[in-house]
Amino acid sequence: MSVLQRCGLALSLALAWSVASARASGEQLERGNGPEPSTLDAHRCQEVACGNVLRDLYEGLVTEDARGRLVPGIAQRWTVSADGRTWTFVLRDGLRWSNGQPLDAPQIVASFRRAFAPATAAPFGELFDALTNAQAVQAGTLPPSALGVAAPDARSVVFTLTRSASLPALLTLPIAFPVYLPAVARFGAQHTRPGQLVSNGPYRLAAWTPQANLVVEKNPRFHDAARVAIERVRFQVTEDAAAELQRFAAGDLHLTEVVPPQPLASLRARFGAQLRISPYIGAFWLGMNLTRAPLQEQPQLREALSLAVDRDILTRHVTGLGETPAYGIVPPGIAGYTPASATWSTLTQAQRESRARALYRAAGYSNDKPLVIELRYNTSTPHRRLALAVAAMWRQVLGVQVRLRNEEWKVFVGNRKQRVITQVFRGGWIADVPDAGNFLAAFGSDGPLNWTGYDDAGFRARLAKADAAKSEAARNAWLHAAEVRLLNANAVVPLYFYTSKHLVSEQVVGFEANALDRHASRWLHLRR
CATH class of the missing domain: 3.10.105.10 (Dipeptide-binding Protein; Domain 3)
Structure with a gap:
């Protein structure tokens, strides 16, 4: 065996030991996630596979709890005008990006302008049709600076709408997540790679092996990091639902993304309360x-x-x-x-x-x-x-x-x-x-x-x-x-x-059914 082969074997054994150790200590959650995420650019995400990961990496002004209820995110509170057309969000104090840099309201405004710029081609931009000038900015007929979002001071973000609308629910979407623009300027499309992606949520990107898995690790600079129980989460690419089920049955997954078509009675007999349908x-x-x-x-x-x-x-x-x-x-x-x-x-x-x-x-x-x-x-x-x-x-x-x-x-x-x-x-x-x-x-x-x-x-x-x-x-x-x-x-x-439809291991605590089927890892923990 060559030196390179011995080094490679040692590295593989070390990695396997690390993963096994993490699993044994309850630090790593193994999640099935369906197909390979098409992107980790929050503004360009248009499917569940990337949305699941991005909700671990980022937090918007508003977020959702385990039951899908709207709760404060990086905004600690918000108000709306009597006519429903002006929304003001006040940020938490001391917000930081995962690289330690401060996160303030002007950066959030700049991120929104990037999201709606024609070059970004954000697929969910049309959902913000009530946001002043959003459609014109996306079409390129007005500059991004005309978008109806402003930062009157370092901790306030103000949205102006053309009609009354329930804005907070829209702000839970990835298009509304703040993207770290210095990384976009430096790395372009590669800003989503490990070591280059800077986020602001409960986790940060640690590794991404295409067509295999993606690993996120706890972000110590997240404002609520003390209540994030799971240290690492590995999102497994599981396009084959039948194979995903078998991996769950073998103990390789704590949580599946889907359940393959099978007779319901046999699934319940086999998995009991681990089968969650809602x-x-x-x-x-x-x-x-x-x-x-x-x-x-x-x-x-x-x-x-x-x-x-x-x-x-x-x-x-x-x-x-x-x-x-x-x-x-x-x-x-x-x-x-x-x-x-x-x-x-x-x-x-x-x-x-x-x-x-x-x-x-x-x-x-x-x-x-x-x-x-x-x-x-x-x-x-x-x-x-x-x-x-x-x-x-x-x-x-x-x-x-x-x-x-x-x-x-x-x-x-x-x-x-x-x-x-x-x-x-x-x-x-x-x-x-x-x-x-x-x-x-x-x-x-x-x-x-x-x-x-x-x-x-x-x-x-x-x-x-x-x-x-x-x-x-x-x-x-x-x-x-x-x-x-x-x-x-x-x-x-x-x-x-x-x-x-999910299979959820008995080790997982905090998994709650909700109508939008979103299950951010920050609300889960593993029973030791």
């Missing part, structure tokens, strides 16, 4: 690319594809963990909002399939001239099972020839956003805030989240009416009207409403 504000749908053939200008064909899917079979036999059939975009459980449903949702499945065949023929397709279409999804056992089931239904009911396309997460996200090669694709939305508008806003612009390319002036007009509404009831009524119009266009195929 309501979740999320909708799963298949998107259709409306900017290209064969689905462009084919509303009858799109409706036929939606009608041909038996959602009861999907939720009973394919997903099978408490999900409910979906005939709309916005899930139940949002206070004050009545979700819309497709006009045909009250038909029997036999009636739906009969109508589907008639529409399919009217669109110019038949057994002799079948539709040939691609269904694209990211690597995942549940997504593969679902795609196979939908493809079988389309083939059986209509005679459609479906080509399944499986892609690694980052490739899939890029293709979906570009709308060039996609036809039908895995979509859906997990609530960022418990608000119906959060599920609809992406369809109202040509932004990076409008994966279907849906473009309808009537839909946008209804969203605008909702934005201008004087009461919450009127706003929800206009949002409902917008959802109805979107459903009538058959831009997506609603399939089911989510439940959150």
Whole structure:
């Protein structure tokens, strides 16, 4: 054995001993996290995998406790004007970045300006449509300095809105996290790498092994570090849900990101109270690319594809963990909002399939001239099972020839956003805030989240009416009207409403169910 080999072996043994020692002492939490995070740039994050990590690395002005309730973050308090359009946040005293540098209000303002600058292309910028000049800044028609956020002094951040809106919930999103701009200036896109990422949350980035895992360690400069119990957290890449389950069963994980489709009774028999299933504000749908053939200008064909899917079979036999059939975009459980449903949702499945065949023929397709279409999804056992089931239904009911396309997460996200090669694709939305508008806003612009390319002036007009509404009831009524119009266009195929599904080790204390399924590591500890 060469010297290099001996050194490498020694390093591997030392690392293994370190990890084992940390696990034995209860210092390291092992979390499944789904696919490889597409980025750790907080302003560019658009999926759960990066959001989970970023909520450990950063803290915004407002944050959430273990039960999902809004609590002070780096702001110790806030006030709102009588008209709901001016919000003032007062920072905690003595805030520090993970490198020890002071964090003040002007830096937070500068970070917001960077988030909304056109070059950043922040995917969630459109959710801040009420923030003064936010849309114009993102579009490049106004400079970032025109954004409705200011720092009158070192500890105050003031937001001005064009209408009354509940701003604190939006400030829990990664786009609102303060990013350390000196690191961005020095390292550019590489500011997210270990040794270069400077954060302000309960943890700091220690290591990142692509397609394997990401390790964060306790940040001693965090304002509430004394109450952060777990020293290190390792986020494991677990795209294969079945393999993730086996790793949990073997004791390699304390917490899974998902649970693969299996009979619920057998899962409960095997894992007992470690299986955690709870309501979740999320909708799963298949998107259709409306900017290209064969689905462009084919509303009858799109409706036929939606009608041909038996959602009861999907939720009973394919997903099978408490999900409910979906005939709309916005899930139940949002206070004050009545979700819309497709006009045909009250038909029997036999009636739906009969109508589907008639529409399919009217669109110019038949057994002799079948539709040939691609269904694209990211690597995942549940997504593969679902795609196979939908493809079988389309083939059986209509005679459609479906080509399944499986892609690694980052490739899939890029293709979906570009709308060039996609036809039908895995979509859906997990609530960022418990608000119906959060599920609809992406369809109202040509932004990076409008994966279907849906473009309808009537839909946008209804969203605008909702934005201008004087009461919450009127706003929800206009949002409902917008959802109805979107459903009538058959831009997506609603399939089911989510439940959150995790396996949680008996060693983990502090894991609480919440409607947004967010579980920051700072609220957890390990039973010794």
